[in-house]
Amino acid sequence: MKAPEPLGGPRPTSRDVAGAAGVSQATVSLVMGGKWHGRVSERTAELVRDTARRLGYRPNLAARNLRLGRTRTVLLVVPALTNEFFARVHAGASAVAARHGFGVVLYPSPQGIGPARDPFASARAALDGVIASSMAADALGAFRDPDLPLVMLDSDPADPGSAAQVNLDIADGMRRVADHLLALGHRRFAHLASAVPSWTFDVRARALAAALAHRRDAAVRTFPTPLDVSGARGAAALALTAPGPRPTALVCDDDLIAAGACKAVRRLGLRVPEDVSVTGFDDLALATAVEPELTTVALPAERVGERGMEALLAVLDGRTPPRGNLPVALRVRASTAPPPG
Numbered sequence: 001m002k003a004p005e006p007l008g009g010p011r012p013t014s015r016d017v018a019g020a021a022g023v024s025q026a027t028v029s030l031v032m033g034g035k036w037h038g039r040v041s042e043r044t045a046e047l048v049r050d051t052a053r054r055l056g057y058r059p060n061l062a063a064r065n066l067r068l069g070r071t072r073t074v075l076l077v078v079p080a081l082t083n084e085f086f087a088r089v090h091a092g093a094s095a096v097a098a099r100h101g102f103g104v105v106l107y108p109s110p111q112g113i114g115p116a117r118d119p120f121a122s123a124r125a126a127l128d129g130v131i132a133s134s135m136a137a138d139a140l141g142a143f144r145d146p147d148l149p150l151v152m153l154d155s156d157p158a159d160p161g162s163a164a165q166v167n168l169d170i171a172d173g174m175r176r177v178a179d180h181l182l183a184l185g186h187r188r189f190a191h192l193a194s195a196v197p198s199w200t201f202d203v204r205a206r207a208l209a210a211a212l213a214h215r216r217d218a219a220v221r222t223f224p225t226p227l228d229v230s231g232a233r234g235a236a237a238l239a240l241t242a243p244g245p246r247p248t249a250l251v252c253d254d255d256l257i258a259a260g261a262c263k264a265v266r267r268l269g270l271r272v273p274e275d276v277s278v279t280g281f282d283d284l285a286l287a288t289a290v291e292p293e294l295t296t297v298a299l300p301a302e303r304v305g306e307r308g309m310e311a312l313l314a315v316l317d318g319r320t321p322p323r324g325n326l327p328v329a330l331r332v333r334a335s336t337a338p339p340p341g
Helices: 014-021 025-032 042-055 061-068 084-099 134-143 170-184 199-213 229-241 255-267 301-316
Strands: 073-078 103-108 129-133 150-153 164-166 188-194 219-225 249-252 277-279 296-298 329-331
Touching (some): 014 042, 025 042, 073 301, 084 103, 129 134, 129 301, 150 301, 164 301, 170 296, 170 329, 188 199, 188 229, 219 229
Parallel strands (some): 073 103, 073 129, 129 150, 188 219, 188 249, 249 277
């Protein structure tokens, strides 16, 4: 069969692809629409994709979207664009979206927290769904719609307002931090806890308290702190100069907080980790940029974004979203050591 004319000639159609591949137009539609699983063999799907690439065929997304009643656009709501973690979440979500012909619009909630206005004339008319961080939950009022699927990232499993959730095993991460410090011999802890109201930070506090509860000789004091270096430096200084025995370990809810804690330790004439151990959470690029490098919990941010997009696609297709918490890992580096003798 004669192949369609190359660049400059008529645009190849699904009929051209079907003829060249020896399959039906329905099969081409299933494969190019990403709905072939369970209906078409892997071998046939690959044949159709290869033929489409060879012919330069591109689906008419506008026509297909009109038939499906979809915009193929997803909104990702995050607390801030400057946070590396959420930039990586966006990268993961966008990669999965692109493979399925979707686009991702990134929307930061004002000042990181608080209500937001609908950036569209109508979110329901402009979007197929929303993926949102629990840290930006207060911004979601403008996008709440019973017909607009919502996938929450790192949020309370008991919250009934979402169609699916993607959670990290945050509690396990904090348990690993506590076990590591206890094994080194630490018994006096200060928890530099993020003052941002969020389920994920509540989990960290509960997990740390639970991990230390079985050690009758261990004690922890909590010091709330803004989620920035300057605020954390002040909170750490307060923790280290408060009345009573000085803590030998500062457990921080975030790597930015840990960086501020390290500054406070040095400004007080102390050393990390010889006098005070410091741990972070997230494993941002900052964790290996500071000196000494931070012991921290690595969170797979890209995988969070990927899983969030996969869950939303499943909801849109009427499938069950993937379940189970994503695992985290403890990265032991030079900011922790046995307490001073």
